[in-house]
Amino acid sequence: MFSRLLVTLSFFLVKVIAAHEDLSFTYNGFSSANLSLDGVAEFTPNGLLRLTDIDTQRKGHAFYSNPVTFKNSMNTAAAIFSFSTTFVFAIRSEYPTLSGHGIAFVISPTRGLPGASPNHYLGLFNENNNGNENNHVVAVELDTIKSIDQFDDINNNHVGIDINGLKSEKVYTAGYYNDKNGEFKNLTLVSGKSMKVWVEYDGKKKQMNVTLAPSNIGKPRTPLLSLTRDLSSVVNNTMYVGFSASTGSVPTSHYILAQELVLSQLPKLPRMGDKKDRSLILTVGLTLICVIIISLAISGIIYLIKRKRKFEELVEDWEVDYGPQRYKYKDLYIATKGFRDQQLLGAGGFGRVYKGILPTSNIEIAVKRVSQDSEQGMREFVSEIVCMRRLRHRNLVPLLGYCRRKGELILVYDYMSNGSLDKYLFDQPKTTLNWSQRLRIIKGVASGLLYLHEEWEQVVIHRDVKASNVLLDREFNGRLGDFGLSRLCDHGRDPKTTHVVGTRGYLAPELTRTGKATARTDVFAFGAFLLEVACGRRPTEIGRPSMEDMILVDHVYSCWKKGAVFAASDPNLGSDFVAEEVELVMKLGLMCSQAEPSVRPSMRQVVRYLEGDIPLPNLMSLRLCSGGLTFASAEGFDDVAMSYPSSLDQTVPYASSSVA
Structure with missing residues (x-):
């Protein structure tokens, strides 16, 4: 009844269109990719990139090692180029009703986001710099935790466009619009099913669109989110692009797969993890499950006793x-x-x-x-x-x-x-x-x-x-x-x-x-x-x-x-x-x-x-x-x-x- 919490990202494709040039990078597996890792991020033997392991209260980053040019000029007011990225992710939860703290696609002035906190900060910010306009960070969050007091989250299953902080500029429940009838269909981020995200910024229209859909269908015509905002004051001349993920109280593993040129060529998601994962499950997971089952049993007995006493009557x-x-x-x-x-x-x-x-x-x-x-x-x-x-x-x-x-x-x-x-x-x-x-x-x-x-x-x-x-x-x-x-x-x-x-x-x-x-x-x-x-x-x-x-x-x-x-x-x-x-x-x-x-x-x-x-x-x-x-x-x-x-x-x- 308790499946393993697994956040998986696949197909990482970023393309930046500069004047008269195409800059793009794709990966057919990450064993030899030019990526810079920090935190608990690591490669697996079969070509998966694991952003975090099953440790709690941790974070992991994976950034493209070389900076990407977003402007022709060092002038902060200069217009930025159009860019887009597409990736596929899946979330598998060990506890069906619980989840980790989500993931984010990030455009940042530095690699690794030093000083960032795990938990609800998603490895992007901390309590001191969250919302600071000097961060120069643009992110698309896929958040599975509802944080009302700090970030005004609408629910525990949403997609948001973040600029310099985790209080989203635009946010909506995870889902997509059917091309045939325009009907909105909900998607559950922690369902364990793979889903694809498109992030596109039009430099002329100053508009960012974010689209979400199941990985087995094409890109919907109607985006999930659309934000009209000039990012020239936020995005520097050169920036780093990558992903960030973090864990909280629930053990979480975040994976990135290869480019999705052909679905059958994607690395297989581990059913129960590799040898290291299985060892950890046997030594830690089994103990945790036993403790939880015993606790639930005791709680259930106490609840039944209290409920019986609550409605107890005197009948002679x-x-x-x-x-x-x-x-x-x-x-x-x-x-x-x-x-x-x-x-x-x-x-x-x-x-x-x-x-x-x-x-x-x-x-x-x-x-x-x-x-x-x-x-x-x-x-x-x-x-x-x-x-x-x-x-x-x-x-x-x-x-x-x-x-x-x-x-x-x-x-x-x-x-x-x-x-x-x-x-x-x-x-x-x-x-x-x-x-x-x-x-x-x-x-x-x-x-x-x-x-x-x-x-x-x-x-x-x-x-x-x-x-x-x-x-x-x-x-x-x-x-x-x-x-x-x-x-x-x-x-x-x-x-x-x-x-x-x-x-x-x-x-x-x-x-x-x-x-x-x-x-x-x-x-x-x-x-x-x-x-x-x-x-x-x-x-x-x-x-x-x-x-x-x-x-x-x-x-x-x-x-x-x-x-x-x-x-x-x-x-x-x-x-x-x-x-x-x-x-x-x-x-x-x-x-x-x-x-x-x-x-x-x-x-x-x-x-x-x-x-x-x-x-x-x-x-x-x-x-x-x-x-x-x-x-x-x-x-x-x-x-x-x-x-x-x-x-x-x-x-x-x-x-x-x-x-x-």
Whole structure:
């Protein structure tokens, strides 16, 4: 799987046309060629020129020994002659996805380019002189490494025209244009296939063209690169021409073959190298391959262990029967793009909620990660969550299922595209709802609570009814969501709850005394919700800058006592509302907010009041008092979890404030 990295150049033909003379040199093998070598460059017995061997961090140069005349005059501004060169190269990589640092055809004022560095400098320049106009170097690079920071390389497979530095004047992906249809075809420099390069400079047009193609086809009519540039200030009167190659961290061998007059006469590329190469492979290469294989095996094992731990779930025997109601953590991880912050919908004391798309069905979901401090009661909790998955009502957000992993419970809900109701009510909302929309949402939530309390097979106590847990679907229908705090019990019994959970402003006074949630505590929270929607204010606004402390139910009660209940309504309603309906909602909110649980209406009565089936009783007969409408203090209850809604909880859907 690891083939040897071999860079091979063949057919080196340079022809310089001076006034009334042709100067050219060709080679039928390099055993007796008039070449000057430096670095690790050497000849092989079969006529190959090896620019570098398998040592790393090395360079090699091969230059024609005699200088070539490019001008008739020593004047730096004099025009240079037209010239051209053609060569064939091939790259064979020991590591299919890795490569050396490439090769270059060079026109230089000196042989050997003293002081040049290997690696990404290609044996042409170093960090001090790269880009210096005094270099007087022109090169065509065939680069297989992407160096963005230093040279702005476009990729790791490109051809470039360089002048005095490795930040190419012109650069393009390696390939050629088909003469028949003009289609561009990519060539991979490290493919191991031989390719031919034509470098031509027209002294009259001041234009350099570089063309690349497979070695078995003719020269394409359209060049790969074309640069219009007067090189007279760069090229001296006489210059040296040759090749440069360098290695980096990957062992690399660079070879030059003979002139390609007849392809069958070219020296054969060594399959695995000569005797010296084979010896090196046996002594060094085999050891390197063994080390790499062992390292890859260890890395693979570590990766599999980490991946298994990353997606490890907690599954106990009692959960097997839940079947499709349980989601795989891996699927939820992929759906939420790794629970990235960009997918975050909301956060609160109870957990964080992310938007996701299930990879198998493309269904949009909301995924809530619930932290659990204790495993106590987890079996009962999960059992209730699974039971709630069977809830079916148009005004409830469907709970699709769950997942358990490393001390956290992950709940999966249907995604509601218009988010939570609270962002349309508070803090100068960008979009406000008219009264007709608000009343439809109120009736929908009331219908959903009635279903939970009386119409399902068991009683479901939601325990966290509030505007931020009412989600709006595409048609702005209200759906009660977030069943993470909900509890089940049989009809005629109260759920076994011992901790106070929920959000301050929605908690019934008796919760701080008994810790027991009932349908009546949900009604109390629904009363706060009614006043939220009608007044456009939160149940509690205490200690907020530029705002007086206020408890909403007391404020509405005060306005009602003064005979001016409409003074408490949301000013964003404008004048387009039915006064009787607004008054009904606010009075019903006061009825539900009574301190004594037994005098609060049931959700069935609430629905009938809202639908106009029965008239609202006279509030004066209900013995309402301001003191009975305030919220009980939490002092002395260390296990009470209450907090003001966070700023995120107020603006983002699927958020909950706190949990016991």
